[in-house]
Amino acid sequence: MPEPIIFAIPKGRILDEALPLLARVGIEPAPDFFDSKSRSLIFGTNQPHISLIRVRAFDVATFVAHGAAQLGIVGSDVVDEYDYSELYAPVDLGIGHCRLSLAGPADSAPPGIGASHIRVATKYPATTRRWFEGQGIQAECIKLNGAMEIAPKLGLASHIVDLVSTGKTLVENALAEQVAISQVSARLVVNRAAFKLRSAEVPALVEKFRQAVGDAAA
Ligand SMILES: Nc1ncnc2c1ncn2[C@@H]1O[C@H](COP(=O)(O)OP(=O)(O)OP(=O)(O)O)[C@@H](O)[C@H]1O
Numbered sequence: 001m002p003e004p005i006i007f008a009i010p011k012g013r014i015l016d017e018a019l020p021l022l023a024r025v026g027i028e029p030a031p032d033f034f035d036s037k038s039r040s041l042i043f044g045t046n047q048p049h050i051s052l053i054r055v056r057a058f059d060v061a062t063f064v065a066h067g068a069a070q071l072g073i074v075g076s077d078v079v080d081e082y083d084y085s086e087l088y089a090p091v092d093l094g095i096g097h098c099r100l101s102l103a104g105p106a107d108s109a110p111p112g113i114g115a116s117h118i119r120v121a122t123k124y125p126a127t128t129r130r131w132f133e134g135q136g137i138q139a140e141c142i143k144l145n146g147a148m149e150i151a152p153k154l155g156l157a158s159h160i161v162d163l164v165s166t167g168k169t170l171v172e173n174a175l176a177e178q179v180a181i182s183q184v185s186a187r188l189v190v191n192r193a194a195f196k197l198r199s200a201e202v203p204a205l206v207e208k209f210r211q212a213v214g215d216a217a218a
């Protein structure tokens with residue numbers, strides 16, 4: 001028996017949209033996956049050679065990039081932040097839509113020409129630094145893992161770079177979206193070495209996802 005294919009899926013809000021997509025490619029998690037009392041972290045599926053791991057969104061990229069999982073589903077925000085060379089993102093899954101935006105206090109102007117330095121609270125320091133570099137501004141990034149929106153009010157940073165969907169979180173924290181840095185959607189990610197070494201299984205799975213997304217869009 002070959003080693004099972006490990007498929008990493010994120011715990012958070014992409015999961016609800018990812019499960020119907022997995023079902024369309026014929027992967028159904030075993031019942032204990034849905035048991036909220038279970039402390040298991042690795043789950044069987046209806047396909048004997050495929051197991052699922054349910055991990056934090058950023059960790060999906062790490063497991064797949066290092067070959068500990070062969071495939072996964074993760075937001076393009078995370079793919080861009082890590083820039084792992086072993087992470088191949090061949091299919092835009094068309095779920096988990098939002099954008100990564102620069103925001104600041106509702107009454108402030110976006111940092112403009114002439115600004116040389118800015119302090120930004122974000123979960124995305126590499127993407128943020130890179131984007132500001134392109135604007136000729138040096139960004140000092142303060143890494144937070146959530147609740148970025150309270151940082152400007154408490155003086156931790158003048159601006160934030162975070163995900164925006166409805167914009168409700170910004171408005172309720174007296175912030176305004178100033179620049180949309182990138183459009184985000186979830187991607188199928190694949191370990192490049194696994195794509196080549198497990199050529200009987202991994203490319204066929206990628207193709208199934210491509211078809212499932214195409215069918216859904218048609
Ligand atoms: N408001 C949103 N609307 C749509 N998609 C979102 C939104 N926020 C996040 N996402 C997408 O879902 C992914 C996971 O986000 P989520 O907020 O569920 O995780 P998290 O709580 O940040 O994860 P963790 O607890 O692992 O840090 C993000 O990387 C992004 O691609």
Ligand SMILES: O=P(O)(O)OC[C@H]1O[C@H](OP(=O)(O)OP(=O)(O)O)[C@H](O)[C@@H]1O
Pocket residue numbers: 013145146147148162163164165166167168169170
């Ligand atoms: O524009 P909105 O629709 O208000 O969505 C934006 C919020 O969604 C995400 O947070 P999430 O709810 O995932 O919680 P988190 O702060 O724990 O990441 C993001 O970090 C924003 O805070």
